[in-house]
Amino acid sequence: MSVVDFLTPEKWLQPDGGPRYVQLRKRLSEGVDQGLLKAGSSLPPEREIATITELSRVTVRKAxxxxxxxxxxxxxxxxxSFVASDAPQIEQSLSRLTSFxxxxxxxxxxxxxxxxxxGVFMPSPDEVLALALTPDASVSRIARLRTADDKPMAIERASLSTEVLPNPLMVxxxxxxxxxxxxLRPVRALQKISAINLEEENANLLDVAPGMAGLRIERTSYLADGRVVEFTQSIYRGDAYNFVAELRLAKE
Structure with missing residues (x-):
């Protein structure tokens, strides 16, 4: 159902249903609860809502x-105006190498x-380069949607040499x-973080509106002897994560 169809007044506006702004507030709230208006999505402009609902802009503004x-x-x-995020706010340190x-x-x-x-696959060019694989090597991939208290938070796609993880079903x-x-647990990693706007497929998995801000993180993890263990490409909800790093004054 489209937002226009959802807000058509014949479907919800009642002459004896109380103040009109209260009825509109309830209808918009139902749109959020039903997932029609997703977290991070923008509401139509007041003028547009007034036209659809046949209400005054003053009434729309009050709602x-x-x-x-x-x-x-x-x-x-x-x-x-934007639908508020329902995701927990996570402050993530960039100085600790931990799992989700x-x-x-x-x-x-x-x-x-x-x-x-x-499963086990033939590696992509990016995986060959990141994991220092030979062209005839195979790679274990695990990709999953990660949730916290049932709220979708991130999409993780990890690639590892089959010498490190011969059977991905073990995870x-x-x-x-x-x-x-x-x-073979890694002890250090290099991360690259970039801001993105979520494409429709990833936005649907994260239960947010397409185009919402997100974070793309590429991480290459290493053993103490310098060997590469893991190459991970993750997409995080931009409204749920704050990444924190401690900086110190460099000595000259």
Whole structure:
């Protein structure tokens, strides 16, 4: 159902249903609850809502202000009104090499996964380069949607040499727990973080509006002897993560 169809007044506006702004506030709130208006998506402009609903702009403005007071939407000067995020806010240190499961456990949150891919494949050119593989090598891939307290948070796609992870089905929860059991847990990593706008496929997995801000993180992890263990490409919700790094004054 489109937003225009959802807001058509014949479907919800009642003459004896109370103040019109209250009815509109309830209808918009239902749109959020039903997922029609996703977290991070923008509401149509007041003028457009007034035209669709056949209500005055004053009535529309009162309804939107009420939603903002309830924390259902966020008003940004010069940008409009947006559906507020329902994701937990995570402050992630860039100085610690931990798994998603460990991060969520430290915060008292329950992590889980939805598997998107798990198997052994021929490596892509990026995987050959990142993992220092020979052209005839194979690679184990595990891709999953990571959730915290049932809220989708990130899409992780990890690639490892089959010498490091011969059977990707061994990974049921934490990849790092499996690597630690074989003495191959990484001890350091290099990360590259870039800002993106989420494409439709990834936005749908993360249950946010397409075009919403996100973070792309590429990480290459190493053993103490310098060998590459893991190459990970992840997409994070931009409204859920704050990455923090401690900086010190360099000595001359």
């Amino acid at each position: 939107i202000q009420a939603l903002a007071e309830d924390g259902i939407i966020v008003q940004k000067q010069g940008s409009g 499961s460990e991060d969520m456990s430290r915060r008292g949150m329950v992590s889980s996964s939805v598997w998107l891919e798990r 049921e929860t934490s990849l790092y727990d499996v690597l630690e059991q074989s003495g």
